Amino acid sequence: MRNVRTELMWVKTNRITSVATIGMLRSVFARLGMPELLVSDNGTQFTSAEFLEFCTTNGIQHLTTAPFHPQSNGQAERFVDTFKRAVKKIQAGRSSIDEALDVFLMTYRTTPNRQVEGGVSPSEAMFGRRIRTNLELLLPPPPKPPSESTELKGGSRKRRFEPHDLVYAKLYSGNKWHWAPGVVCDRVGQVMYTVWVEDRRMLRSHANQLLSRADWDPRTDGAEKPKLPLDILLDSWNLSKPTPAADPTTPTVLDASLQSASPDQRSSHGVPECSPSIPRSPEQVAPPESEPASLVPGLRRSTRVRKKPQRFNSYQLN
Incomplete structure (x- = not known):
């Protein structure tokens, strides 16, 4: 059998038993759709009850040629003759039947055919483009399109490298x-x-x-990680920034204007003059005791208006 769309000359081969033929046709019809007319010879795989039921179920009109009149299916008979002669020549080079079949089909499907509309090859009529073969190696390679930039937008990591980087x-x-x-x-x-x-x-x-x-x-990596500012956290929770308590052991720093002032000016500001010649007892040097200030800020409640969910509202029954 030759399974072919007349305008494409596309050949599909498989085993010729009735079950295998139905399975092959079902696979082809799933890709290309159901045909209206199917022409075949009078082989037993086409005249069986299974094949008749398959065509009837799918609404396909099945026609068989006249017995002992191969001209009625001349397209298929011509292909069978071409196939036998080509495979015989390919197998002369000690190729297996599977390899010879693939070589023949590749050559047949990529060769322009005058029976196809436009005189193109069956593969070009089927896919709308020319498929690549080893004959493309005879042509110079096409120019490569400019490669797109592989850099990340706004990123700092390099994604394009050169040799020896x-x-x-x-x-x-x-x-x-x-x-x-x-x-x-x-x-x-x-x-x-x-x-x-x-x-x-x-x-x-x-x-x-x-x-x-x-x-x-x-x-x-990971040694320095960004930290969320404390001010943002405090503002989010409506908390005041804690102020550190004064350390009694830390000496009080005077204003710069008072430090640079003369003794008379410091006396007028109420700042006593410290004379190194006057000894002081430990009781006089000890600073006054002060109560430690609390570092924990007071708890502040949110003042937003709280509403109960609508599902808790009263229902009105009419």
Whole structure:
């Protein structure tokens, strides 16, 4: 059997038993939709009760050709002849039947066909584009489009590296990982790199698994973390900032204007003049005892208006 859309010349092969043929057609119909007409020869797989029930259930009109008149299904017969001659020549190079089948189908589907609308290949008619083959190697490689920037917007971590860049790479051991210094050897793809680490290993790492040694040091990671200002916390809880109590052992610092003033000026401000020639007893030197000030601010309650939830309101029954 040759399963083909007439305008595409697309060939699909499989085993030719009745069950296998129905399964193959069901798979093709799931991708391309149900046909209105199906033409086949008089093989037992097409005249069986299972195949008749399959066509009737799916609303497909099944027509068979006249016995012993292959011209009625000339398109399929011509393909069978082409297939047999091609596979025989391919197998002459000691290829297996599966390899010969794949080589033939690849060549047949990528060759322009005059029977296809527009004279294109069956694959181009099926997919709307030319599929790539090894013949593309005869053409010069197309110019590569400019690579997009892989830098993070507003970020400080470098995500694009060049060969010989000094980086830190993630090394995984079990369920843990650590940073290891290394050198970028080559760039593979857009965000993939090969890195030579200092313990004599070659790694394939994603850009997210690499950090530039010039921008960041993992040994200092987490040493300095931003702290939330105390004023923001106090304002959020409506608390006043605590004032430290005066230490009785700390000497009182006089105003700068009084320190620089003359003895007469200090006397006029009520500041006694300390003479080093007058000895003082320990009782006179001891500062007066003072009560320690409380460092804990007073508790302040929120003054917002509190309303009970609506589910606790009274219900009105009519």
